[in-house]
Amino acid sequence: MKKILIIEDDINIAEMxxxxxxxxxxxxxxxxDGNKGIDMIMGEMYDVIIVDLMLPGKNGFEIIKEVRKKFEIPVIVVSARNEDIDKIRGLNFGADDYMTKPFSPAELAARIKSHISRYERLKxxxxxxxxxxxxxxxxxxxxHRVTxxxxxxxxxxxxxxxxxxxxxxPNIVFTKGNIFDSIWxxxxxxxxxxxxxxxxxxxxKIEKDPQNPEFIETLWGTGYRFKL
Structure with a gap:
């Protein structure tokens, strides 16, 4: 199971x-807390770090610089700050991605999967x-064949x-809106x-029993996901 660390002082956003x-x-x-976040990164093995910029202790920029001294793992910035200078600084310090709040949780999950795949491919x-x-x-x-x-x-x-x-x-939940925007x-x-x-x-066409799907699962009130 892939392990993710969220460094975020807004507990409601972090828990979501x-x-x-x-x-x-x-x-x-x-x-x-940024200082505690650095301690956890140095003491544990994570597959992705999600970090806010404005934090007590070390800020997000400082955390990115510390991480890059030792690790190549994906780092995604999530911040309410949408100024270009902040995005440029974050990416220049070594962040792999920058997402501006508010954002879709499905988009975050998709980006995380993409960065993990890219990192593993490079490794x-x-x-x-x-x-x-x-x-x-x-x-x-x-x-383009399906069997x-x-x-x-x-x-x-x-x-x-x-x-x-x-x-x-796989295993990422997408709403109808997510799928519609991606395909159409x-x-x-x-x-x-x-x-x-x-x-x-x-x-x-692909399920043995379409009423009890083995591949594409419906999560009522949420969306769909492809099961592994």
């Missing part, structure tokens, strides 16, 4: 981030990303794009209900 990330399969610890620990294979389902992104237990399944272009999007971000684009005018319709059609 923690709860959502734990829902997506991460182990999460919270600390509200030489990743598997080929051209093929996604899970429990008899195989998605070949090079050839279930060796039998090819014909998907429309949008069905394919949704399946690849979800399967490329935020400027496209349409009904979010089309996402549910497409998910239904995908399930009929």
């Amino acid at each position: 981030e923690r709860d959502y990330l734990e829902l997506n399969g991460y182990s999460v610890e919270i600390v509200q 030489g620990n990743n598997f080929s990303s051209e093929i996604i294979a899970v429990k008899g389902l195989e998605i070949n992104r090079a050839s 279930v237990n060796g039998k090819e399944v014909k998907l429309t272009s949008k069905e394919y794009e949704i399946l690849v999007f979800l399967a490329s971000n 684009g935020s400027e496209f005018i349409g009904d979010l209900a089309t996402v549910a319709v497409h998910i239904q059609k995908i399930r009929k």
